Amino acid sequence: MFFGADNAGVMKLYCEYKQMKSLLKGAWTSMFFVTEALAQTGLPPQGTEYAARFDSLYNFLIGLSAFFFAIVIIGMVVFAIKYRDRAGWKAKYIHGNTALEIFWTAIPTVLVLIVFAWGWILYKDIRTPPSDAMEIKVIGKQWLWQFQYEDGRTLVNEVYVPVGKPVKLIMTSDDVLHGFFIPNFRIKRDVVPGMHGYIWFEATKEGRHQVYCTAYCGTAHSGMLASLYALNEKDWSDFQRGKKINVEPAHIPLAFGGVAPNDSGAAPSSGGSLAEQGKKLSQTKGCVACHTEDGTTRIGPSYKGLWGSKVELADGSTVIFNEDYVTESIYEPNKKVVKGFVPSMPTFKGQVSAEEINALIAYFKSIK
Amino acid sequence: MSHDEHHAGESSNYLNHGKGIMSWLATLDHKRIGIMYLWTTLLFFFFGGIAALLVRYELIAPGQTIMTADQYNKAFTYHGTIMVFMVIIPLIPAALGNFFLPMQVGAKDVAFPRLNLASYYVYLAGAALATSTLFLKGVDTGWTFYTPYSIRTGTNASMVVMGAFIMGFSSIFTGLNFIVTIHKLRAPGLTWSRLPLFCWALYATSIIQVLATPVIALTTFLLFLERAMGIGIFDPALGGDPVLFQHFFWFYSHPAVYIMVLPGMGVINEIIPVFSRKPMFGYTAMALAIFGIALVSFVVWGHHMFVSNQSDLANFLFSLITMFVAVPTGVKVFGWVATMYKGRIIFKTPMLYAFAFLFVFTIGGLTGIFLATLASDVHLTHTYFVVAHFHYVMVGGTIMAFLGGMHYWWPKIWGRMYNETQAKLACLVIFLGFNVTFFPQFVLGSRGMPRRYYDYLPEFTALNRMSTYGSWMIGAGLLWVAIYMIYAIYRGEKASSNPWNAMTLEWQTTSPPHHENFTTIPKVTDGPYEFKDA
Numbered sequence: 001m002f003f004g005a006d007n008a009g010v011m012k013l014y015c016e017y018k019q020m021k022s023l024l025k026g027a028w029t030s031m032f033f034v035t036e037a038l039a040q041t042g043l044p045p046q047g048t049e050y051a052a053r054f055d056s057l058y059n060f061l062i063g064l065s066a067f068f069f070a071i072v073i074i075g076m077v078v079f080a081i082k083y084r085d086r087a088g089w090k091a092k093y094i095h096g097n098t099a100l101e102i103f104w105t106a107i108p109t110v111l112v113l114i115v116f117a118w119g120w121i122l123y124k125d126i127r128t129p130p131s132d133a134m135e136i137k138v139i140g141k142q143w144l145w146q147f148q149y150e151d152g153r154t155l156v157n158e159v160y161v162p163v164g165k166p167v168k169l170i171m172t173s174d175d176v177l178h179g180f181f182i183p184n185f186r187i188k189r190d191v192v193p194g195m196h197g198y199i200w201f202e203a204t205k206e207g208r209h210q211v212y213c214t215a216y217c218g219t220a221h222s223g224m225l226a227s228l229y230a231l232n233e234k235d236w237s238d239f240q241r242g243k244k245i246n247v248e249p250a251h252i253p254l255a256f257g258g259v260a261p262n263d264s265g266a267a268p269s270s271g272g273s274l275a276e277q278g279k280k281l282s283q284t285k286g287c288v289a290c291h292t293e294d295g296t297t298r299i300g301p302s303y304k305g306l307w308g309s310k311v312e313l314a315d316g317s318t319v320i321f322n323e324d325y326v327t328e329s330i331y332e333p334n335k336k337v338v339k340g341f342v343p344s345m346p347t348f349k350g351q352v353s354a355e356e357i358n359a360l361i362a363y364f365k366s367i368k
Numbered sequence: 369m370s371h372d373e374h375h376a377g378e379s380s381n382y383l384n385h386g387k388g389i390m391s392w393l394a395t396l397d398h399k400r401i402g403i404m405y406l407w408t409t410l411l412f413f414f415f416g417g418i419a420a421l422l423v424r425y426e427l428i429a430p431g432q433t434i435m436t437a438d439q440y441n442k443a444f445t446y447h448g449t450i451m452v453f454m455v456i457i458p459l460i461p462a463a464l465g466n467f468f469l470p471m472q473v474g475a476k477d478v479a480f481p482r483l484n485l486a487s488y489y490v491y492l493a494g495a496a497l498a499t500s501t502l503f504l505k506g507v508d509t510g511w512t513f514y515t516p517y518s519i520r521t522g523t524n525a526s527m528v529v530m531g532a533f534i535m536g537f538s539s540i541f542t543g544l545n546f547i548v549t550i551h552k553l554r555a556p557g558l559t560w561s562r563l564p565l566f567c568w569a570l571y572a573t574s575i576i577q578v579l580a581t582p583v584i585a586l587t588t589f590l591l592f593l594e595r596a597m598g599i600g601i602f603d604p605a606l607g608g609d610p611v612l613f614q615h616f617f618w619f620y621s622h623p624a625v626y627i628m629v630l631p632g633m634g635v636i637n638e639i640i641p642v643f644s645r646k647p648m649f650g651y652t653a654m655a656l657a658i659f660g661i662a663l664v665s666f667v668v669w670g671h672h673m674f675v676s677n678q679s680d681l682a683n684f685l686f687s688l689i690t691m692f693v694a695v696p697t698g699v700k701v702f703g704w705v706a707t708m709y710k711g712r713i714i715f716k717t718p719m720l721y722a723f724a725f726l727f728v729f730t731i732g733g734l735t736g737i738f739l740a741t742l743a744s745d746v747h748l749t750h751t752y753f754v755v756a757h758f759h760y761v762m763v764g765g766t767i768m769a770f771l772g773g774m775h776y777w778w779p780k781i782w783g784r785m786y787n788e789t790q791a792k793l794a795c796l797v798i799f800l801g802f803n804v805t806f807f808p809q810f811v812l813g814s815r816g817m818p819r820r821y822y823d824y825l826p827e828f829t830a831l832n833r834m835s836t837y838g839s840w841m842i843g844a845g846l847l848w849v850a851i852y853m854i855y856a857i858y859r860g861e862k863a864s865s866n867p868w869n870a871m872t873l874e875w876q877t878t879s880p881p882h883h884e885n886f887t888t889i890p891k892v893t894d895g896p897y898e899f900k901d902a
Contacts, residue, residue: 044816058744058814065734072701072730076723079708083644084715091899092710096650100706101699108698112691112737119741120684126746127680176517177610179675179750183816186747190676192611193516194604197677210825214750214818216510218517219437222821298437342522 047184047205047230050125054186057118064111126187129200133166140171140178140191140213141346143220143299144286151240154351156285157226159211160245161203162236168200174346179214182228190215203230208247219299223289278363281356285348293367300345301338303367312339326364327357381783385883396481397883401488402467403781408488409463412454412495417843419447424805424839427832430824440822441508442523446499448511453532454495456766457624460631461577462491462542464773465570467781469546471874472564474555474892476884479548487541490534498531510820512621515602515613519594526595529588536585539627543577546570555873557892564872564896565648568655569634572662576623576630580666584620587613611676618669626665628762630658632769633700636722639772640704641897642870643719644711648897649703657703660696668693674745683742690740697733701726716868717791721772724799728764732757735810753813759806771798771849778853779867783880784860787852794848801841808834872896 046052083089136159137148147159161167171180173193181188185201203209213224229247231239239245272280282288290299301311306321314337319325328335330352333345352360382399385391392400422443426433435443470478478484501507501524509518509525518525550563550571591613593599600606602613641648648654670678670686704726713719735757738744748754779785808831813819817828824832866875871894877886 042811043814054743054747057741058738058747061738061741061744065731065737068698069730069734072705073727075705076708076726079705079711080713080715080723083708083711084713085645089712091645091712093646094649094710095647096653097706101650101653101703104702105695105699109692109695112694112740115737115741116688116691119687119743119745122743123680123683123746126743176520177514179818181750181816181818183747186743188675188746188750192604192677194610195677210816212816212818216441216514216517216820218508218521219441221441222437222818222823296432296436 043186044183045205047182047203047207047209048186048201049204050122050201051184051186053122053125057122060118061115064115126199126201129168129198130166133168133200134161135168135170136161138169138171138180138191139174140180140217140224141174142176142218142344143213143224143289144346145180145211145213145224145226146351153242156348156351158229158247158284159226160229160231160236160239163203163206163230163232166200166202168198170196170198172196176217177215178217178224179212181212181214182209183212184209188214203228206230206232208249220289224286274359274362275366276363278359278361278366281352281359282363285352285356287360290345300341303364305368307365307367313337314339314341314343321364323361326361330357330360381878381880381882383782383880394485396477396485398470398478398481398484399467399781399881399885401484402463402465404488405458405466405491406463408492408495409455409459412450412499413459415499416447416450416455417846419443419450421839421843423447424836426822427824428836429833430826430829432823437822438508441510441820442506444820445507445510446502449498449507449528449532451762452511452624452628453498453535454491456628456762457535457539458491458542460635460766460770460773461546461570461573461627462487462538464635464770464777465546465566465631466542468777468874469567469570470549470553471877471881471885472567472872473550473553474558474873474886474890475549475553476886476889478545479552480545483541484545487538487545490541491538494531494534494536494538496531497534498528501527501531512617513588513591513613514617515591515594515608515610516604518591519603526592529591533585533588533592536581536588539577539581543574543581546574547578555890555892558873559892561652562892562895563655565637565651565654565658566631566634566872569630569637569658572658573627573630573634576627576662576665580620580623580627583616584624587616587620590616611673611678614673614676615669615678618672622669622672623662623665625758625761626661629765630662632725632766633658635769635773635776636704636725638870638872639718639722639776640707641899642776642868643714643716643722644708645714645899646707646711646897647895647899649706649709650699651895651897653699654703657696657699660699661693664689664693664696671740671745674742675749687740687742687745691737693740694733694737701730701733716775717786717788717795718772718776718868720792720795721768721775724795724802725765725768725772727799728760728768728802732760732764735760748813750818751813752809752817752819755819756806756809756813759809763806764802768799768802771795774853776868777874778856779863780874780879780881782857782860783863783878784856784858785863785867786856786860790848790852794845794852797841797848798845801838801843801845803838805835805838805842808832808838869899871898 043055043058046055135150139146145157147155169180171189171191172195173191175193178191179188180191180199182201184205187199187201189197189199191197207230209228209230211226211228213221217224229245231245235245292298292302293304295302295304309321310318311321312318319336325336331347331349333347334343337343382397392404395401422435423440426435426440466484470476504527505524507525507528508523509521513525513529550567590601594601594603594608598606600608602608602610604610637648637654668686668690670682671690674683738748739754739757775786775791812828812831817824863879865877865879873890876890
């Protein structure tokens with residue numbers, strides 16, 4: 001059933017209705033949103049030198065559009081007022097004006113050709129990576145991003161790159177279309193199964209840059225986020241030597257708007273209790289795209305109240321949700337699928353260490 | 369134009385010619401078929417609008433608001449599929465066009481009345497098949513049915529694409545009918561250079577419908593075969609090519625954008641001269657521009673695919689050619705404004721919608737240049753910028769023009785006037801609501817918010833909230849229009865045969881027109897916008 005209306009849903013709607021009433025009561029408060037909204041116009045921060053050149057083109061287009069929009073609207077408003085219907089006023093018969101018509105055909109033609117050329121010149125830059133660019137392989141799968149480095153490391157939903165060095169991401173998909181988009185760098189490319197596409201960039205701004213999936217890919221499309229960390233020289237050499245990078249906002253600033261994301265893709269940390277570490281891992285490894293801790297069912301079962309319980313499997317047998325089942329399910333997720341769910345989870349073999357599994361186990365235990 | 373039509377038989381008209389439900393369901397009268405199309409498309413418009421309100425309400429705040437991610441994905445898919453295939457494509461041509469094209473050319477009916485009726489039932493069958501999936505697992509692919517997701521999804525994509533396949537035939541039937549009607553059934557003296565621009569727009573639309581629709585029919589059929597029988601055409605897992613689907617899809621769907629917007633331009637072409645009491649500025653250029661747009665529309669489909677991994681050479685060519693869409697579009701916009709120059713502007717509701725159209729469509733057109741330019745498209749495509757752009761073109765263009773046309777022709781269709789004050793206020797509410805809804809989406813998109821997102825980062829909250837408030841304004845405005853328009857049918861003041869003093873032929877007969885439109889076939893002696901009353 002579409003929009004299945006169970007009791008919880010009806011209650012929820014009722015609560016929404018009450019919320020809406022209070023919302024309408026405070027009509028004045030909505031003025032606040034308008035001011036806040038206006039303060040947010042403009043493009044995201046510039047994470048590369050290319051982004052600055054992109055913004056010049058974008059601003060030129062804004063100016064050009066504003067100019068033509070003004071001509072049309074001022075013309076319309078002035079004519080509407082000046083020549084409005086009133087006693088004694090008669091329309092003047094004009095069937096056209098060839099010179100004027102040629103003029104307003106020719107000028108836009110020239111302008112759009114200039115815009116085209118400008119767009120092509122910039123586009124050529126983002127299609128022409130330097131030959132010494134560092135390569136990172138990217139795999140999109142429902143619903144997470146995997147990054148494979150030349151040294152054999154694989155990261156999920158987080159990728160580290162050096163500032164000031166060209167980086168080329170060679171991208172493919174494991175299942176359906178995905179799209180790899182870094183707004184701060186102004187670049188995007190579809191990630192297509194059976195094809196290897198690429199993007200390249202040279203980060204100039206140190207910090208965390210948001211990555212989105214931009215090609216609709218199903219249930220958790222909007223949860224398919226990643227963080228790109230552009231590291232300074234010291235952090236980058238630490239990363240290359242296999243050291244864990246401290247990505248706390250205090251150490252690596254957010255290069256996006258200054259607001260920390262609330263869901264997946266959040267900065268991981270080695271700090272906190274084991275269960276807290278596990279919770280952060282469930283975000284950085286992309287678990288949250290499909291599994292919740294509040295009992296809501298997404299693509300996979302929620303962790304809520306699962307620990308130690310008897311779980312019914314698709315084949316009718318049962319299993320206790322314990323350390324062994326968690327480990328097995330992370331490494332071979334489709335071996336014992338819970339009843340009512342389709343086998344769709346990818347394996348995390350080689351991407352989640354034994355220590356990290358322990359942290360996740362501590363986290364699952366903590367969700368009553 | 370001719371004035372030899374007299375008020376013959378006030379009491380006998382197409383509405384009371386024949387009684388009972390069968391006199392409607394089996395009618396061959398183009399006017400009644402037009403009315404059936406009108407109510408049916410409006411019904412789907414209502415459903416599509418409800419889906420839109422649900423989508424917007426879900427997005428009022430980040431996280432879950434009223435539905436799950438899967439329900440949200442279905443809601444936006446139904447919104448898009450219903451609005452594109454069941455509303456915007458048939459709305460103006462099949463409803464207003466069916467009613468007024470034969471009248472504007474001075475004919476008793478379309479060339480093939482039975483084909484016309486068939487087109488309605490084919491449309492109804494396709495639409496019913498597609499929407500019945502609401503109760504059969506739904507569909508969550510988005511209206512674009514991109515592969516391989518649409519092949520792998522467990523939802524009912526097969527039935528929806530077959531619905532689109534069937535509706536395509538309806539579109540072809542209507543297009544064919546209009547082309548032959550314009551060629552063969554014009555009244556004596558109605559030369560090509562005296563043809564109303566609404567007819568020119570429908571003519572260009574019909575050509576696109578006849579030429580492009582078979583491609584989408586084949587594409588959806590291939591998709592169906594792949595889903596049903598596992599033939600590997602688009603899914604790489606079966607040896608297919610997912611980008612090929614995008615080429616096929618947009619080879620139809622880009623021209624389809626003009627199937628949606630050209631009739632709207634045609635309506636505006638009728639309204640502006642009548643309410644400026646002046647001939648259309650540059651009639652020939654306006655007609656040529658329509659064909660310029662139609663022609664170019666066939667060779668620009670690749671601009672939907674600049675980041676799809678198609679070749680850079682293809683990107684170069686598609687971007688270059690797309691730029692030339694701006695030229696005839698500019699000619700049209702400038703022509704409309706210039707028509708008002710030294711006119712006598714009458715502020716009636718249809719003209720207010722024409723103003724709204726000009727405002728909104730100009731923004732839609734100009735933001736199209738951002739998306740035609742390669743580098744800026746790379747940043748903006750797949751984001752809310754695109755969502756805002758095409759709503760400015762399709763809602764701002766087509767729906768505003770449709771509402772203008774509905775107010776313009778309502779007195780002719782029903783022989784009754786609506787309440788002018790209410791109509792003007794409702795127009796204002798819709799216009800403001802539209803901009804409050806969609807303008808913030810340009811900003812959301814340029815700041816990076818991707819489209820088809822169930823959840824979003826908290827910094828996007830304010831703009832999303834504003835957009836949702838706007839959607840309520842549009843909903844309220846449209847509801848208001850529905851109320852006073854339906855009221856007008858039953859209780860409205862009697863309309864004269866030509867309340868706007870227009871010169872085109874549909875106004876030279878009674879309101880509502882009688883069964884065969886004209887008592888004697890009119891003779892045309894002058895252009896469609898030679899008002900002479902100055």
